[in-house]
Amino acid sequence: MIKIEALSHAFNGVKALDDINMHIKKGEVTVIMGGSGSGKTTLLRLIAGLLTPTAGAIWFDGEDLAKVGRKRLYELRLRVGMVFQYSALLNSLNVYDNVAFTLHEHTKLDESVISTMVTMKLEQVGLRGFEQMMPSQLSGGMAKRVAFARALAMDPQVVYFDEPTSGLDPISAGVVSTLIHETTQKTKMTSVVVTHDVEAGLNIADHVVLLWQGQIIAEGDAESIRQSTDPRVVQFIKGEPNGPIPFSRSQTAYIDDLMHKPGYVRMQA
Amino acid sequence: MKAVTNFFGGFGRTVLHVIEKMGDATMYGVSTVALFFVPPWQGQHFIRQMYALGVGSMVIIIITGAFTGMVLALQGYHMLVKVGTESLLGPAVALSIIRELGPVLAALMFVGRAGSSITAEIGIMRVTEQMDSLEMMAVNPRSRVLLTRIIASALSLPLLVAIFDVVGLFAGYVIGVEMLGVNGGVYMGETIDKIDMVDISVGVTKSIYFGFLIGVICTFMGYRATATTEGVAKATTQAVMICSVMVLILDYIITSFYL
Numbered sequence: 001m002i003k004i005e006a007l008s009h010a011f012n013g014v015k016a017l018d019d020i021n022m023h024i025k026k027g028e029v030t031v032i033m034g035g036s037g038s039g040k041t042t043l044l045r046l047i048a049g050l051l052t053p054t055a056g057a058i059w060f061d062g063e064d065l066a067k068v069g070r071k072r073l074y075e076l077r078l079r080v081g082m083v084f085q086y087s088a089l090l091n092s093l094n095v096y097d098n099v100a101f102t103l104h105e106h107t108k109l110d111e112s113v114i115s116t117m118v119t120m121k122l123e124q125v126g127l128r129g130f131e132q133m134m135p136s137q138l139s140g141g142m143a144k145r146v147a148f149a150r151a152l153a154m155d156p157q158v159v160y161f162d163e164p165t166s167g168l169d170p171i172s173a174g175v176v177s178t179l180i181h182e183t184t185q186k187t188k189m190t191s192v193v194v195t196h197d198v199e200a201g202l203n204i205a206d207h208v209v210l211l212w213q214g215q216i217i218a219e220g221d222a223e224s225i226r227q228s229t230d231p232r233v234v235q236f237i238k239g240e241p242n243g244p245i246p247f248s249r250s251q252t253a254y255i256d257d258l259m260h261k262p263g264y265v266r267m268q269a
Numbered sequence: 270m271k272a273v274t275n276f277f278g279g280f281g282r283t284v285l286h287v288i289e290k291m292g293d294a295t296m297y298g299v300s301t302v303a304l305f306f307v308p309p310w311q312g313q314h315f316i317r318q319m320y321a322l323g324v325g326s327m328v329i330i331i332i333t334g335a336f337t338g339m340v341l342a343l344q345g346y347h348m349l350v351k352v353g354t355e356s357l358l359g360p361a362v363a364l365s366i367i368r369e370l371g372p373v374l375a376a377l378m379f380v381g382r383a384g385s386s387i388t389a390e391i392g393i394m395r396v397t398e399q400m401d402s403l404e405m406m407a408v409n410p411r412s413r414v415l416l417t418r419i420i421a422s423a424l425s426l427p428l429l430v431a432i433f434d435v436v437g438l439f440a441g442y443v444i445g446v447e448m449l450g451v452n453g454g455v456y457m458g459e460t461i462d463k464i465d466m467v468d469i470s471v472g473v474t475k476s477i478y479f480g481f482l483i484g485v486i487c488t489f490m491g492y493r494a495t496a497t498t499e500g501v502a503k504a505t506t507q508a509v510m511i512c513s514v515m516v517l518i519l520d521y522i523i524t525s526f527y528l
Contacts, residue, residue, distance in 0.1 A: 050401055074407035081405075088402035091393075102406045150406075160405075 001026040001158065001190050002047060007056035009042055016042045017214045020056070024207075026157075029184050029191040031201040034211035035236065035245065041085075041162055043211065044194045048082055048160050049073055078106055081151025081159040085166060087143040089135040089150070095122070096131035099150045106154070121149040125179060141172025148179060152187075159183075161193040165200050173197065177204050198237050202226065210236065212245060297492070298485040301419060304412045315417045322383040322418070323425035327432065333378050334433035337370055338362060338440030346449045355449075359456040360463035362441035366434055367468050372475035373520050375433040376483065379426055380512040384487040387418050388508040391491025392501030400492075415492060419484035426480030427473055434472065471527045478519055483512050 002024035009017040017039045024030045024047075034040045045051045047058055049065045058065045060076055068076070089098050099118045103109060109117075122128045125145040135143060144164060151159050161180060165173035181204040184191045195201045202208065202222040210218040210225065210233055218225055218233045225233060235243030341362045349355045391414060394400050403410040438460075445451045487508045494504035 045401075048405060050404060070409075074409075077405060077407040082402070084398045084402055086397055088398035090399055090402070091397070105406065105408055 001061065002192075003059040004047070005057045005059070007043075007046065007058065008054050009039075009046060009051065010054045015214055017046070017053075020214075020216060022209055022216065022219065024190060024192055026190050027184070027188045028206035029181065029193060029204050030207045030209065031193045031195060031205035032209045032211065033195060033198065033201050033236070035196060038211040039214040040194045040196075040211050044160055044162055044192065047192060048080070049077070078102075078154055079157045081154065081156040083144065083147045083151050083159065083161045083164055085163040087135070087140075087147040089138075089143055089146055091135050093135075094131065095127070095133050095135075095138070095146050098135070098146060099153055101150065102154050117153065118149075121152050122146075124152065124183070125149045126175070139172070141168050141175065144168065144172070144176050145179065148176070148183075152183065155187070156189060158190040158192065161191065161195075163195055163197075164193060165195060165197045173200060180204055198239070202237075212236075293493070294486065294489045297489050298419075301411050301415050301485075301488070304409070304416050305420070307412065309412075311412055311417050314413060315420055318417045318421035319425055322379075322387070322421050323428060326379055326382045326425070326429055329378050329382050330375055330429045330433050331436050333374055334366075334371070334436035335440040337374055337433075338366060338437030338442075339444045341365055341370070341437075342441040342444035342449070346445060346451065355451055356455045356459055357463075358445045358449075358451050359442070359458075359460035362445065363438055363460045363464050364468060366437040366441070367464065367472045369520070369524070371430050371434045371437060372472050372479060373516060375430045375476065376426060376479035376516045377513055379422075379429060379480070380483055380487075380509055380516070383422065383425070384483045384512050385505050385509050387422070387484070387487040388491040388494070388505045389501060391415070391418075391488055392494035392504050395492065395494060396496045396498065396501060415488045418488050419481065422484030422487070423477060423481040426483070427476040430472060430476040467527070471523070474527075475520060475523050478523065479516050482515055482519060486512050486515065 004020055004022045004024075007017060007020040008015065020043065032040045032043060042051065046053050047065075049058075049060075052066050057067075063072070063076070065073065065076075089095075090101065093101065096115075096118055097104075099121055100114050103114045103117060107114075118131070119128055122130065125148050127142060127145055127149065130138075130142070130146075135146070138146060148159075148164075164176050164180060168176065177200045180191055180193060183189065184204075193201065193204065202225065205222045208218070208220060208222055208225045209216055212232055218228055218230055220228075226237065228234065228237075232244045234240075235245050342358060345358050345361045345365075346355055349358055349361065391400075394410075394414065400410040400414065403413060442453075442456060446453045446456050490504045490508035490511070491501075494500045
């Protein structure tokens with residue numbers, strides 16, 4: 001479905017991703033995990049075509065996303081849905097109009113048909129009856145579910161999820177994770193989930209990709225990731241502060257800075 | 270010596286930064302306006318923006334127009350009466366409003382009321398990823414969000430200026446004729462006699478340019494705002510500041526062409 005080849009990306013010369021190769025299979029939940037700043041959101045935005053890679057290629061059903069024109073990219077996007085980290089509901093529209101947005105934009109369906117479809121999608125995420133509410137009146141979990149319903153509106157082949165459970169209470173996070181898992185199984189759609197929530201990620205994943213410093217350090221099914229002996233994987237999964245993944249990102253040690261600062265008393269060994 | 274080098278270095282960097290920004294804004298304006306010719310047409314969204322920007326600014330434009338006309342009549346009368354030419358109060362008020370104060374003050378009010386909201390709204394849409402969500406729903410945010418606001422701004426402002434002018438002229442008449450006792454027939458006669466189509470076309474031309482400029486600058490600042498709340502606040506302030514200064518500079522340039 002989606003193939004990523006030798007993908008690299010840099011922001012103002014700073015490498016965010018380096019030589020990523022991976023394959024997202026049809027009908028599977030692929031979970032991309034990693035700590036903050038590991039490049040997972042950048043990877044998702046590249047896969048979604050929101051960024052153009054510095055090098056390498058992303059093949060979507062045999063078409064290189066970086067090479068297709070805007071018109072073709074928009075045609076491909078009709079087969080794709082995306083749930084953003086902060087839901088990204090259109091503030092000026094109510095829940096109904098948000099979910100119906102793509103149907104209004106890209107189909108000539110009668111309003112009664114659209115209304116039925118919106119009701120079905122909202123029922124799917126457990127929010128039927130909330131059609132008239134505005135995004136500002138929704139809780140974080142509800143907004144995520146409305147965003148999910150909106151992403152499902154066109155019955156997409158692929159749905160991208162950017163941190164679907166971040167900022168949610170455990171129950172709402174569980175509801176969202178279950179929705180992703182169940183919807184993927186029922187509709188046979190492909191899901192790509194970016195998360196740093198280890199438990200939620202491993203529970204719903206068919207395939208896991210673990211990123212660190214812009215590179216893939218582990219890949220496989222959830223069980224193989226759980227059983228991994230790679231100290232970086234173990235540290236990330238167990239959430240240990242000490243290990244090969246450093247807590248501090250300072251370029252030089254603080255004590256070295258002090259030692260070399262003019263005017264400071266040199267410490268003697 | 271080092272201080273002098275630093276000063277000129279800093280000055281040079283600022284000038285380069287300003288030139289770079291101006292080039293970026295120009296490229297942005299041209300590429301966004303070019304989308305006007307690319308379907309799908311955004312007619313319905315454009316009308317919604319016309320309503321939001323134009324109708325939403327009417328109250329402040331009417332208030333500003335009324336008090337501008339009133340103060341011009343009051344001030345003008347006390348100056349003209351000293352030289353016995355109070356009969357020219359009508360054309361003095363009308364020319365000031367139609368050629369200069371109408372377009373400029375309406376534009377400045379429009380910047381404060383509508384321009385700032387354009388920048389803030391677009392900035393917030395970027396911070397909350399709404400622009401990206403439009404992209405992912407196969408809707409070009411530059412056509413839908415930016416272009417509609419630029420066109421709506423360019424067409425709303427001339428209409429608002431017309432309202433400003435009418436209200437200002439009426440308020441000037443009320444003060445001049447009803448309060449200060451200038452003959453009504455003379456006031457109207459002199460006004461109609463001294464105002465010609467060139468004066469009106471100056472006002473209209475200015476308002477179209479101002480509206481377009483405000484639309485481009487405000488959408489640009491929102492679109493390029495740093496995606497943080499502080500970034501949006503800063504972009505909004507800068508948009509109002511830049512638009513206000515640019516309106517005054519452009520006003521001078523257009524006036525000099527028409528004289």
